[in-house]
Every structure is written in C-alpha cells, then in structure tokens.
Amino acid sequence: MLEIPVLLSLFLIAYFWYNQMQALDTARSVGKRITQQNQCFFLDDSVVQKKISIKSKAGKLCFYREFEFEFSDVTASRNKGTIIHHGQQVTEIQFFINNAIESIKL
Numbered sequence: 252m253l254e255i256p257v258l259l260s261l262f263l264i265a266y267f268w269y270n271q272m273q274a275l276d277t278a279r280s281v282g283k284r285i286t287q288q289n290q291c292f293f294l295d296d297s298v299v300q301k302k303i304s305i306k307s308k309a310g311k312l313c314f315y316r317e318f319e320f321e322f323s324d325v326t327a328s329r330n331k332g333t334i335i336h337h338g339q340q341v342t343e344i345q346f347f348i349n350n351a352i353e354s355i356k357l
Contacts, residue, residue, distance in 0.1 A: 270314065275300070278318040278334045281341045285355065286322045286332075289346070294321040298334065306337065313338035324348065 278298045286293040302317040316336040321329050335343040346353040 273339075274314070274316055274336050275318070277341060278316075278320075278336055281344070282318075282320045282322075282332065282334055285344055290324075291330075292323045294323055294329065301333075308338045311338075322346070 275298065279296070282298055283293045283296075298318040298320045300316060301319050302315075304315045305312050306315040307313070314337075318334040318336065320332050320334065322332055323329060331347045333343075333345040333347075334341055335345075341357055343357065344355045346355075
C-alpha cells in the first residue's frame with residue numbers, strides 16, 4: 252500500500268515540473284516578442300522567477316508566477332521588466348524605464 256502514495260507524489264512532482272517549464276517558456280517567448288514590438292532588446296535570453304503562489308482565477312486555484320527579465324533600449328542601459336503569469340497564460344507585463352512603470356495588461 253506504500254506504492255500508491257509514492258507514485259502519487261512522483262506524479263505531482265512531475266506535473267509541477269512540467270507546468271513550471273511551460274510557464275517559463277511562455278514567459279520567455281512573450282518577453283522577447285513584447286520587447287521587439289517596443290523596439291527594445293531582450294537581454295541574456297532569460298527570465299528569472301521571483302514569486303510563485305496559488306491564487307484563485309475564475310473560481311479555480313491556479314499558480315500565480317512573477318518573472319523578471321532585463322531589456323535594453325537605444326541608450327544601452329539595462330532596464331527591468333516583470334511578466335505576470337497566472338494559470339496557463341500571461342496576464343500582465345510591466346516595464347521599468349527611467350523610474351517610470353509602463354504596464355500592459357493582456
């Protein structure tokens with residue numbers, strides 16, 4: 252009877268890992284696309300997860316993730332941005348340029 256809890260635990264870990272990799276890939280591709288649309292450069296081809304929690308979305312519990320990335324405009328200075336990923340989609344992107352915040356809700 253010990254096999255069932257062990258298998259269930261392994262399944263949950265595998266599901267979380269798979270879901271995490273999908274969210275990371277989605278955040279990276281959206282970050283690249285949005286920075287190119289704003290005529291900026293997506294730096295280091297990476298995003299870093301800063302926060303993960305579980306929040307309600309349309310009555311269902313979903314993972315809420317915040318990813319941070321860096322981008323550069325024509326001045327060649329490094330700026331930070333944040334990608335909010337809630338459930339299976341990106342819901343908001345924030346750019347921090349010259350102490351100002353530009354937010355795009357998707």
